Amino acid sequence: MSYESEKQVAIQAALAAARLCQRVHQEIVPQAIEKNDRSPVTVADFGSQAVICHTIAAAFPNDPIVGEEDAAVLRQPDMATCLQQVTHYVQSEIPDATPEAVVSWIDRGNGGIGSRYWTLDPIDGTKGFLRQDQYAVAIALIENSDVKVGVLACPALPIDLSQPTQDHGVLFVAVRGQGAAMMPLQGGEPKPIHVSTAEQADRLRFVESVESGHGNHDLQDAVAKAVGIQASSIRMDSQAKYGAVAQGEAALYLRLPSPKSPNYREKIWDHAAGVLIVEEAGGKVTDMHGAPLKFSLGSTLEANQGVVVSNGSIHEGVLQVLREQLTTSIGR
Numbered sequence: 060m061s062y063e064s065e066k067q068v069a070i071q072a073a074l075a076a077a078r079l080c081q082r083v084h085q086e087i088v089p090q091a092i093e094k095n096d097r098s099p100v101t102v103a104d105f106g107s108q109a110v111i112c113h114t115i116a117a118a119f120p121n122d123p124i125v126g127e128e129d130a131a132v133l134r135q136p137d138m139a140t141c142l143q144q145v146t147h148y149v150q151s152e153i154p155d156a157t158p159e160a161v162v163s164w165i166d167r168g169n170g171g172i173g174s175r176y177w178t179l180d181p182i183d184g185t186k187g188f189l190r191q192d193q194y195a196v197a198i199a200l201i202e203n204s205d206v207k208v209g210v211l212a213c214p215a216l217p218i219d220l221s222q223p224t225q226d227h228g229v230l231f232v233a234v235r236g237q238g239a240a241m242m243p244l245q246g247g248e249p250k251p252i253h254v255s256t257a258e259q260a261d262r263l264r265f266v267e268s269v270e271s272g273h274g275n276h277d278l279q280d281a282v283a284k285a286v287g288i289q290a291s292s293i294r295m296d297s298q299a300k301y302g303a304v305a306q307g308e309a310a311l312y313l314r315l316p317s318p319k320s321p322n323y324r325e326k327i328w329d330h331a332a333g334v335l336i337v338e339e340a341g342g343k344v345t346d347m348h349g350a351p352l353k354f355s356l357g358s359t360l361e362a363n364q365g366v367v368v369s370n371g372s373i374h375e376g377v378l379q380v381l382r383e384q385l386t387t388s389i390g391r
């Protein structure tokens with residue numbers, strides 16, 4: 060299958076959602092609403108999920124969608140003003156949107172895992188979005204546990220990472236078997252992307268989360284050093300990190316379980332799109348034990364622990380160091 064129409068729909072949805080997020084930033088200072096798990100959500104997360112679900116459901120009405128957010132909180136009577144604000148931003152993309160339609164579109168993302176389903180993260184890196192740092196709109200199509208289409212819109216990412224003060228806004232797109240490409244969010248020719256090669260010593264850098272609670276900075280640093288990465292990490296929110304590896308700007312992205320939440324299970328929408336983009340750019344993604352990420356078990360990667368993303372050539376070495384590190388720390 061070429062997945063051409065799925066790719067085009069995912070691109071359209073991601074571009075519309077990214078415009079909405081940027082408009083929110085231009086017009087207001089978004090406030091964090093605290094979810095039950097104490098993590099933040101904003102009007103932009105809700106608006107983005109509404110626009111994406113509306114776009115996907117219009118094109119593929121039978122496909123389940125598994126999105127991060129749900130509209131329960133927006134249905135509470137004391138949230139009417141917030142829902143009004145979300146509706147205002149959704150109307151900038153879908154002019155006839157009503158509050159009732161917006162909550163139903165958001166809840167279209169409460170679907171279950173099927174043999175074919177979409178997963179989306181309306182804003183990956185909400186903490187980054189709130190800090191005016193990196194964030195990504197992430198959309199992926201999964202069939203039989205295999206990611207077939209992955210799209211990442213990164214409005215705050217420099218088009219050229221070595222020129223951070225120049226133009227921003229990057230779209231990453233990949234289809235299984237067809238390679239990965241990046242293009243300016245504003246439009247332009249897609250440029251095929253490739254991970255770094257073993258010879259590109261200047262690209263031997265690693266990326267990790269800004270948030271210390273989303274990983275293990277100390278262990279990540281030790282592992283990177285052990286595989287010969289001298290430079291300190293580039294800390295970046297969201298799946299923009301997958302984009303950095305896919306375009307060869309970094310050789311490694313490490314996401315090891317945080318000591319603060321050792322039993323945390325990663326969410327499918329935090330990885331699906333990024334995994335395909337890196338794999339199609341020639342890289343490799345496994346969990347910290349070397350197992351492939353399993354996208355068929357529910358909304359979490361229940362069978363996996365930690366995530367290792369690399370240019371491929373250093374992957375085995377990283378897993379070997381991790382095996383040694385884990386044996387040492389268990390033996391202590």
Ligand SMILES: Nc1ncnc2c1ncn2[C@@H]1O[C@H](COP(=O)(O)O)[C@@H](OP(=O)(O)O)[C@H]1O
Nearest residue numbers: 182183184185186268270272273296297320323
């Ligand atoms: N204890 C934890 N360990 C790993 N990831 C976590 C975590 N708690 C939350 N996250 C996830 O980390 C994501 C952000 O990743 P990063 O740190 O790479 O920017 C969040 O996505 P959202 O921002 O979409 O909620 C959230 O799903």
Ligand SMILES: [Mg+2]
Nearest residue numbers: 098099127185
């Ligand atoms: Mg979140």
Ligand SMILES: [Mg+2]
Nearest residue numbers: 180183184329
């Ligand atoms: Mg996320």
Ligand SMILES: [Mg+2]
Nearest residue numbers: 127180182183
């Ligand atoms: Mg999110």
